[in-house]
Amino acid sequence: MDFEKARFNMVESQVRANRVTDPAVLQAMEAVPRELFVPKALRGFAYVDSSLSLDDGRHLVEPLVLARMVHAAAIQDSDVVLDVGCATGYSAAVLAHMASTVVALESDADLSTRATRTLTELGLDNAVVVTGTLADGYPRQAPYDVILLEGAVPEVPDDLRGQLGDGGRLVAIIGDGTWNSKLTVIERHGESFGRRVLFDAAAPRLPGFDRAEAFVF
Numbered sequence: 001m002d003f004e005k006a007r008f009n010m011v012e013s014q015v016r017a018n019r020v021t022d023p024a025v026l027q028a029m030e031a032v033p034r035e036l037f038v039p040k041a042l043r044g045f046a047y048v049d050s051s052l053s054l055d056d057g058r059h060l061v062e063p064l065v066l067a068r069m070v071h072a073a074a075i076q077d078s079d080v081v082l083d084v085g086c087a088t089g090y091s092a093a094v095l096a097h098m099a100s101t102v103v104a105l106e107s108d109a110d111l112s113t114r115a116t117r118t119l120t121e122l123g124l125d126n127a128v129v130v131t132g133t134l135a136d137g138y139p140r141q142a143p144y145d146v147i148l149l150e151g152a153v154p155e156v157p158d159d160l161r162g163q164l165g166d167g168g169r170l171v172a173i174i175g176d177g178t179w180n181s182k183l184t185v186i187e188r189h190g191e192s193f194g195r196r197v198l199f200d201a202a203a204p205r206l207p208g209f210d211r212a213e214a215f216v217f
Helices: 003-018 023-031 040-045 063-073 090-096 109-121
Strands: 080-084 101-106 127-131 144-153 164-174 182-189 192-200
Touching: 003 023, 003 063, 023 063, 023 090, 063 090, 063 144, 063 164, 063 182, 063 192, 080 090, 090 101, 090 109, 090 127, 090 144, 101 109, 109 127
Parallel strands: 080 101, 080 144, 101 127, 144 164
Antiparallel strands: 164 182, 182 192
């Protein structure tokens, strides 16, 4: 399979054709070989316009959804980014082409190892993969200019939102993962947080973000 041609077609047909026109986003997605971040048996499907299942039940978010999230984050080349739920590291690789530093958080130790190996092979030394609970974020390196959640969540925990720096943007798909979910940007201004809902979006759910059940008397 001609992966380079497939990658070009993905960017032109799926991404650019759907209102993602930021040159930095397009160039990053053109530069990253997505086939290296999926199981070998699925490499022929690396550039389809849907989420891809991984060996352990996790997913890579659909390329267009990722592109629109990154576009909404308005990443600058001086930004420090927290990538929550990086899985095998594809999203971290895309972000590493745009930002100064990427901290890629993954809860699955095997996925973290795979992500680190592939990012190292690609020479992306401004991205580091850390293992931990996704909903907790990674406060050790906070504050962040941008936080991206690579999957749907029912809500954004306050502790994670609080890891944004002043002027920072958190981009998440909030909902149950179906098309009833909303791609949302949360912005920090001092101690206040604003919220913008951009559009409907579907994505696999991230583990560990379940709502706490309310106590019933």
